Amino acid sequence: MGNLIPGPETVPFFGNALIALGKTPDDLIQYCLVQQAKYGSVVRGWLGSKLVIFLADAQDVEVILNSPIHIDKAPEYNFFKPWLGEGLLISSGNKWRSHRKMIAPTFHINILKSFIGVFNQNSKKVVEKLRSEVGKTFDVHDYMSTATVDILLETAMGITRKTQNESGFDYAMAVMKMCDIIHQRHYKFWLRFDPIFKLTSFFKEQKRLLSIIHGLTNKVIKSKKETYFENKSKGFIPPTLDELTSQTEISIADKNILANQAKTLSDTVFKGYRDDLDYNDEQDVGEKKRLAFLDLMIESAQNGSQQLTDNEIKEEVDTIMFEGHDTTAAGSSFVLCLLGIYHDVQAKVYNELYNIFGDSDRPVTFADTLEMKYLERVILETLRLYPPVPAIARQLNRDVKIASKDYVLPKGATVVIGTYAIHRSPKYYKDPNTFNPDNFLPENASCRHYYSYVPFSAGPRSCVGRKYALLKLKILLSTILRSYKCISDIPESKFKLKGDIILKRSDGFQLRIVPRERVPLKTV
Numbered sequence: 001m002g003n004l005i006p007g008p009e010t011v012p013f014f015g016n017a018l019i020a021l022g023k024t025p026d027d028l029i030q031y032c033l034v035q036q037a038k039y040g041s042v043v044r045g046w047l048g049s050k051l052v053i054f055l056a057d058a059q060d061v062e063v064i065l066n067s068p069i070h071i072d073k074a075p076e077y078n079f080f081k082p083w084l085g086e087g088l089l090i091s092s093g094n095k096w097r098s099h100r101k102m103i104a105p106t107f108h109i110n111i112l113k114s115f116i117g118v119f120n121q122n123s124k125k126v127v128e129k130l131r132s133e134v135g136k137t138f139d140v141h142d143y144m145s146t147a148t149v150d151i152l153l154e155t156a157m158g159i160t161r162k163t164q165n166e167s168g169f170d171y172a173m174a175v176m177k178m179c180d181i182i183h184q185r186h187y188k189f190w191l192r193f194d195p196i197f198k199l200t201s202f203f204k205e206q207k208r209l210l211s212i213i214h215g216l217t218n219k220v221i222k223s224k225k226e227t228y229f230e231n232k233s234k235g236f237i238p239p240t241l242d243e244l245t246s247q248t249e250i251s252i253a254d255k256n257i258l259a260n261q262a263k264t265l266s267d268t269v270f271k272g273y274r275d276d277l278d279y280n281d282e283q284d285v286g287e288k289k290r291l292a293f294l295d296l297m298i299e300s301a302q303n304g305s306q307q308l309t310d311n312e313i314k315e316e317v318d319t320i321m322f323e324g325h326d327t328t329a330a331g332s333s334f335v336l337c338l339l340g341i342y343h344d345v346q347a348k349v350y351n352e353l354y355n356i357f358g359d360s361d362r363p364v365t366f367a368d369t370l371e372m373k374y375l376e377r378v379i380l381e382t383l384r385l386y387p388p389v390p391a392i393a394r395q396l397n398r399d400v401k402i403a404s405k406d407y408v409l410p411k412g413a414t415v416v417i418g419t420y421a422i423h424r425s426p427k428y429y430k431d432p433n434t435f436n437p438d439n440f441l442p443e444n445a446s447c448r449h450y451y452s453y454v455p456f457s458a459g460p461r462s463c464v465g466r467k468y469a470l471l472k473l474k475i476l477l478s479t480i481l482r483s484y485k486c487i488s489d490i491p492e493s494k495f496k497l498k499g500d501i502i503l504k505r506s507d508g509f510q511l512r513i514v515p516r517e518r519v520p521l522k523t524v
């Protein structure tokens with residue numbers, strides 16, 4: 001069945017596996033795109049006897065992602081196990097289902113509103129830190145990854161800044177290097193075998209990196225548990241959402257915006273995903289007690305019906321820390337670099353911000369984020385051209401007939417959803433390689449197939465952090481752009497993309513900034 005699907009020529013025993021020899025991850029991305037152009041939106045490859053099928057048609061992507069059946073991750077995700085264990089990203093079956101049901105509501109829109117104060121404070125901190133870079137060329141990703149780690153620690157993990165005694169920088173760097181090792185294991189077939197991998201220097205390096213990564217997450221859980229037991233001994237009950245929101249600087253106006261009124265452009269773009277995030281939001285708070293992520297994990301371990309083990313908490317903390325920071329660090333860095341190239345787009349973003357804030361330095365409210373319509377289009381367009389997760393993979397547990405062509409994908413195959421390729425397909429986007437935020441004008445977005453835009457995946461296993469990410473990105477980016485003008489001397493055509501687990505630039509995210517004069521700008 002696999003051989004009925006078109007794909008590059010194979011050699012005996014190895015299939016197409018030898019293609020990886022001597023190629024860097026950057027070469028491989030290019031190679032895959034060329035094969036996709038040559039063979040179409042359904043392409044097969046053989047890694048020895050293992051069949052891998054690449055999909056880049058929205059109709060086929062919907063068949064896989066929207067199904068409650070094809071939700072198991074491909075065996076390639078097992079390389080994450082020493083790091084993430086059986087956390088939400090990797091787990092399957094009942095474990096995945098019950099943990100998803102528990103974790104997704106911890107990103108309810110009303111919980112997110114309670115994070116706005118922290119998003120603001122950390123964004124201001126970035127603006128302060130960036131002051132030392134004025135006039136120089138520097139890698140903005142370093143700042144974005146430290147900020148996104150700090151923000152996660154303070155929001156989802158509920159670790160106050162006083163308790164955070166070191167920067168997230170070492171953690172973020174270790175994550176980046178870990179992803180590189182895992183990615184090399186994906187395409188260098190000899191590294192797939194544990195006995196061979198363990199003989200290489202990669203294994204030793206992996207051990208060192210995991211001690212940094214797990215060092216931070218263990219510390220986070222320990223500190224949170226200590227607080228929990230200390231509070232419990234004093235008879236302190238974890239705060240309800242109402243208490244949580246009243247402790248933070250959430251404005252009355254923000255409090256009064258109900259979940260179902262808080263519709264943004266993205267909510268329309270992602271409406272067709274049919275995932276649980278909108279459903280959760282529509283179950284409005286009332287008197288219901290809602291807890292942020294780690295509070296809920298610890299509370300459930302002590303009192304919940306599920307009795308989470310310490311190891312399960314650790315797996316989920318490692319998963320959220322990874323998924324929640326590296327993706328948004330890459331996304332925000334791409335936005336700033338693109339705005340540094342397209343000055344007219346940057347001017348439009350700034351004018352929108354000027355209309356909302358004037359020349360004031362006040363923090364962003366939730367209501368303000370609903371007004372940032374152009375910035376939102378810029379973010380969505382950036383995630384189209386540079387999706388932080390450029391591909392995702394599922395394991396087929398039964399044969400699947402796809403929609404675009406007359407092929408049956410056989411049980412046992414790995415299906416790779418080529419997000420990067422779909423997002424740049426001329427079938428869905430006019431001038432697909434051109435940065436054009438108007439691709440997300442409601443009238444343009446509404447004519448496209450929902451699954452032609454899947455930066456957060458879609459369906460039952462979509463990203464639980466989608467709304468968190470978009471809200472955080474708006475606050476972080478708007479705060480930076482109100483203070484600095486961004487300039488990038490490297491045009492998009494010279495970006496060297498690194499086809500890693502998380503899409504980055506191997507040439508770094510080089511940027512220059514100049515302090516902004518807070519006056520409206522002329523646009524074309």
Ligand code: HEM
Nearest residue numbers: 088089323324327328331389392455456457463464465469
């Ligand atoms: C721009 C930012 C982000 C992007 C582009 C993104 C993208 C994705 C994608 C494509 C997946 C599916 C991965 C797969 O199937 O292999 C995913 C899953 C996931 N994401 Fe995100 N993500 C972002 C931010 C976040 C944030 C901020 C969090 C948490 C705070 C988060 C937590 C998760 C989790 C836990 C999963 C696994 C969900 C499951 O399998 O049920 N992500 N994300």
